[in-house]
Amino acid sequence: MVCGALLTPVTASAAATKASQQEVAEALTCQCGCGLTVANCNHPNCEFSVPVREKIDTMLAHGMGRTEIIAYFRSQYGEKILSAPTTQGFNILAWTMPFMALAAGCALIMFTVGRWHKRPPAPASSETPAADQAAVDPDLRRRLERELRERI
Amino acid sequence: MPLIGQLALALALILAFYSIVANVLGARRSIPVLVASARHAVWATCAMVTIAVLALWTSLLKSDFSLEYVASYTSSTLPTVYKMTALWGGQQGSLLLWTWLLTIFTAIVAFQNRRRNPEIAPYALAVLAGLAIFFLGMLNFVTRPFDMLATIPADGQDLNPLLQNYWMAIHPPSLYTGYVSASVPFAFGAAALITGSLDDTWIRSTRRWAIFSWFFLTLGNLFGARWAYEVLGWGGYWAWDPVENAAFMPWLVMTAYLHSVMIQERKDMLKVWNLALIGMAFGLTLFGTFITRSGVISSVHSFTQSGLGPYFLSFLITAAVLYTGLLLFRVKSLRTPAEFESYLSREAAFLFNNLVLVGIAFAVFWGTLFPVLSEAVRGVKITVGPPFFDKVNAPLALALVFLMGVGPLIAWRRSSLDTVAKTFAAPVIFGAVTGICAFIAGLREWYVLTALSLGAFALGTVFVEFRRGVSARRHMVSENPARAFVNLVAKNNRRYGGYIIHIGVVMAFVGIVASSFFKTEVKKSLKEGESFQVGSYELEFLGLSQNETSHLETISARLELLRDGKPIVLMQPAKLFYKRPQQPATSVAIRSTPAADLYVVLAGIDDATGLTTFQVFLTPLVFWLWAGGLIMALGTVVAMWPNVRERAAIAAAVRLPATVDIGAETVPGGD
Numbered sequence: 002m003v004c005g006a007l008l009t010p011v012t013a014s015a016a017a018t019k020a021s022q023q024e025v026a027e028a029l030t031c032q033c034g035c036g037l038t039v040a041n042c043n044h045p046n047c048e049f050s051v052p053v054r055e056k057i058d059t060m061l062a063h064g065m066g067r068t069e070i071i072a073y074f075r076s077q078y079g080e081k082i083l084s085a086p087t088t089q090g091f092n093i094l095a096w097t098m099p100f101m102a103l104a105a106g107c108a109l110i111m112f113t114v115g116r117w118h119k120r121p122p123a124p125a126s127s128e129t130p131a132a133d134q135a136a137v138d139p140d141l142r143r144r145l146e147r148e149l150r151e152r153i
Numbered sequence: 154m155p156l157i158g159q160l161a162l163a164l165a166l167i168l169a170f171y172s173i174v175a176n177v178l179g180a181r182r183s184i185p186v187l188v189a190s191a192r193h194a195v196w197a198t199c200a201m202v203t204i205a206v207l208a209l210w211t212s213l214l215k216s217d218f219s220l221e222y223v224a225s226y227t228s229s230t231l232p233t234v235y236k237m238t239a240l241w242g243g244q245q246g247s248l249l250l251w252t253w254l255l256t257i258f259t260a261i262v263a264f265q266n267r268r269r270n271p272e273i274a275p276y277a278l279a280v281l282a283g284l285a286i287f288f289l290g291m292l293n294f295v296t297r298p299f300d301m302l303a304t305i306p307a308d309g310q311d312l313n314p315l316l317q318n319y320w321m322a323i324h325p326p327s328l329y330t331g332y333v334s335a336s337v338p339f340a341f342g343a344a345a346l347i348t349g350s351l352d353d354t355w356i357r358s359t360r361r362w363a364i365f366s367w368f369f370l371t372l373g374n375l376f377g378a379r380w381a382y383e384v385l386g387w388g389g390y391w392a393w394d395p396v397e398n399a400a401f402m403p404w405l406v407m408t409a410y411l412h413s414v415m416i417q418e419r420k421d422m423l424k425v426w427n428l429a430l431i432g433m434a435f436g437l438t439l440f441g442t443f444i445t446r447s448g449v450i451s452s453v454h455s456f457t458q459s460g461l462g463p464y465f466l467s468f469l470i471t472a473a474v475l476y477t478g479l480l481l482f483r484v485k486s487l488r489t490p491a492e493f494e495s496y497l498s499r500e501a502a503f504l505f506n507n508l509v510l511v512g513i514a515f516a517v518f519w520g521t522l523f524p525v526l527s528e529a530v531r532g533v534k535i536t537v538g539p540p541f542f543d544k545v546n547a548p549l550a551l552a553l554v555f556l557m558g559v560g561p562l563i564a565w566r567r568s569s570l571d572t573v574a575k576t577f578a579a580p581v582i583f584g585a586v587t588g589i590c591a592f593i594a595g596l597r598e599w600y601v602l603t604a605l606s607l608g609a610f611a612l613g614t615v616f617v618e619f620r621r622g623v624s625a626r627r628h629m630v631s632e633n634p635a636r637a638f639v640n641l642v643a644k645n646n647r648r649y650g651g652y653i654i655h656i657g658v659v660m661a662f663v664g665i666v667a668s669s670f671f672k673t674e675v676k677k678s679l680k681e682g683e684s685f686q687v688g689s690y691e692l693e694f695l696g697l698s699q700n701e702t703s704h705l706e707t708i709s710a711r712l713e714l715l716r717d718g719k720p721i722v723l724m725q726p727a728k729l730f731y732k733r734p735q736q737p738a739t740s741v742a743i744r745s746t747p748a749a750d751l752y753v754v755l756a757g758i759d760d761a762t763g764l765t766t767f768q769v770f771l772t773p774l775v776f777w778l779w780a781g782g783l784i785m786a787l788g789t790v791v792a793m794w795p796n797v798r799e800r801a802a803i804a805a806a807v808r809l810p811a812t813v814d815i816g817a818e819t820v821p822g823g824d
Binding site for chain 2: 028030038082084090098107
């Protein structure tokens with residue numbers, strides 16, 4: 002696919018420039034009101050994101066890890082600084098509820114479908130030109146032609 | 154002018170009330186004259202709101218600062234085009250635009266149904282008038298666009314600089330058109346529930362409205378993303394902001410609805426689900442407005458927060474309770490003997506497609522509201538930002554693309570494993586080869602590899618569909634491939650328009666995945682004459698230039714873009730300093746190619762050191778997001794386009810009882 006080829010020239014450089022500061026800053030929400038992460042806030046002289054990014058750099062230079070730095074900022078500003086809910090306590094609901102809802106939806110589909118009337122097996126549908134026989138199948142060809150004749 | 158506008162809004166409110174009473178009484182007691190009178194009232198309501206809009210536009214263009222709205226959202230130096238777009242730059246104006254669109258669409262519905270659908274159309278018009286009454290009530294009593302100031306200021310406060318952009322000129326009207334037109338199928342669904350006319354007349358009568366709504370929701374989201382990309386200057390286009398989410402959710406649910414109604418048209422199934430879906434889609438459009446106006450959830454888009462939230466919430470709850478009550482009341486009558494033969498069928502693919510689409514909408518809804526829930530339960534403010542939405546939605550997006558590939562080729566009713574294997578062999582091989590090529594090319598992220606493979610698989614199924622159709626036409630009527638292709642699409646435009654949309658979705662999906670995973674960012678401070686490297690590009694800083702008008706001051710940087718030492722283009726990112734209000738804004742320079750976008754932001758100028766700072770993003774394949782969006786729009790136009798066969802079917806449907814099954818793919822548009 003063309004997209005795969007197009008991606009190639011930038012892949013190496015992308016991997017090389019993935020900064021740790023970026024990774025940490027992505028996990029923190031800017032408190033200037035922009036609604037973006039500290040990594041993405043681009044207010045020219047933002048009073049929050051600019052010093053926080055500098056602080057992250059300093060902390061990284063002192064050998065602190067991502068988790069440690071994030072924990073530091075959380076202790077300073079509270080949970081609201083995190084750009085995503087934690088995976089503890091009540092916040093687990095944030096992460097699990099969408100998938101629980103999906104599972105419930107899936108179960109509902111299966112339950113409903115189970116109650117629908119099941120007809121005895123019949124020959125596969127031939128109602129559309131997209132019926133699932135291979136194009137070389139002469140039966141399919143005849144059926145397609147019949148349907149297309151009606152449509153043309 | 155303000156007096157005329159206010160008077161027109163008051164008259165519109167009275168006329169809307171009258172149209173409800175006349176429509177309901179006329180329909181219940183079978184008095185055609187009264188129904189006709191109600192129709193005239195609908196048109197008169199539209200005329201009155203049009204007069205109000207023209208009055209406000211006149212005041213905006215004349216800079217009549219005696220009007221509070223004009224003084225708040227324009228200035229004498231604001232360019233004329235933005236004086237026009239200031240109509241939706243503030244709260245009162247945007248509600249007026251909403252109401253205007255609603256009354257225009259209601260007037261069109263009244264015209265379309267003047268000889269059709271005598272059972273449900275009057276009730277549908279009454280529901281639409283009920284919606285108009287809510288908005289007209291707001292405009293007359295709560296947030297009045299024609300309020301005057303006691304003291305006339307010398308100049309206005311001007312439009313928010315972020316809104317002074319051409320995308321903002323078209324993004325809100327597109328989104329509002331999408332939102333408001335979703336009211337039409339909702340109103341017909343509600344009318345079907347009220348009257349008990351529960352066959353698929355309401356769907357057939359509003360199918361084109363549903364596609365129209367989806368078209369504008371797509372454009373609205375796309376234009377909004379493009380606005381964020383060009384104006385906010387952070388190199389991205391989607392931040393999962395609550396208001397973005399609010400625009401995205403109705404799009405998802407309308408997409409589910411457009412697929413789901415095909416099952417009802419074809420198999421007379423899912424009646425309750427379709428009515429629930431259109432109710433959800435409509436409710437989410439109101440929810441979006443509630444979020445924007447209420448300030449309950451902080452958003453970068455809350456340009457016009459106010460005390461409207463409680464009114465919207467009350468209206469939303471009332472509408473939801475009434476509609477759900479009606480649905481439950483009719484649920485027994487809506488149950489029809491359904492047939493389901495196999496999970497290997499198109500019905501099953503559509504059911505799971507609906508599950509995933511509504512699942513994504515729920516995940517977005519849940520993430521958007523979770524901060525409010527957390528504060529209510531734990532008393533702790535938290536943020537639910539991009540990492541949450543990305544992580545939760547990423548696997549669902551893959552499932553959706555997979556189902557998008559399965560749907561077009563699998564047969565209705567049932568398929569055997571053998572036929573499935575034969576039918577899908579080519580697309581599966583195409584998908585696998587794409588993934589392997591991407592791996593060989595150096596990609597290692599499993600998500601990207603899976604996304605590319607599934608995208609190729611979905612494209613492959615569409616290609617197989619087109620090839621089969623073209624081949625059959627060529628065999629039958631001896632057409633050349635190009636003519637066979639054109640005729641195939643023209644004569645089955647709904648189906649093939651849908652497949653064109655699928656192509657657009659895959660393109661946009663690949664663009665989103667690539668631009669999310671492989672963005673390169675470089676920040677550089679340098680002096681005139683110096684240059685720096687970004688990927689394979691070199692940027693040489695030539696200098697700064699300054700320009701000043703009565704409205705704003707612009708400082709532009711000139712950067713020569715070079716590749717392999719050869720100049721390509723002059724890029725000019727700028728900082729804009731608006732004089733009223735005194736607020737800076739960013740004007741980014743973008744060099745866009747199908748391979749990657751080079752996005753340059755003038756981040757800062759330090760007079761003391763003489764250094765100018767640039768922030769540059771090299772984002773691969775983002776071009777395909779916009780191109781995919783346009784292809785989706787093109788596919789929608791193809792799907793909506795009326796054709797001769799369809800017109801004949803419409804004529805037949807008017808003559809025949811509505812229950813006659815004329816097949817899902819060939820049913821009339823009805824409007």
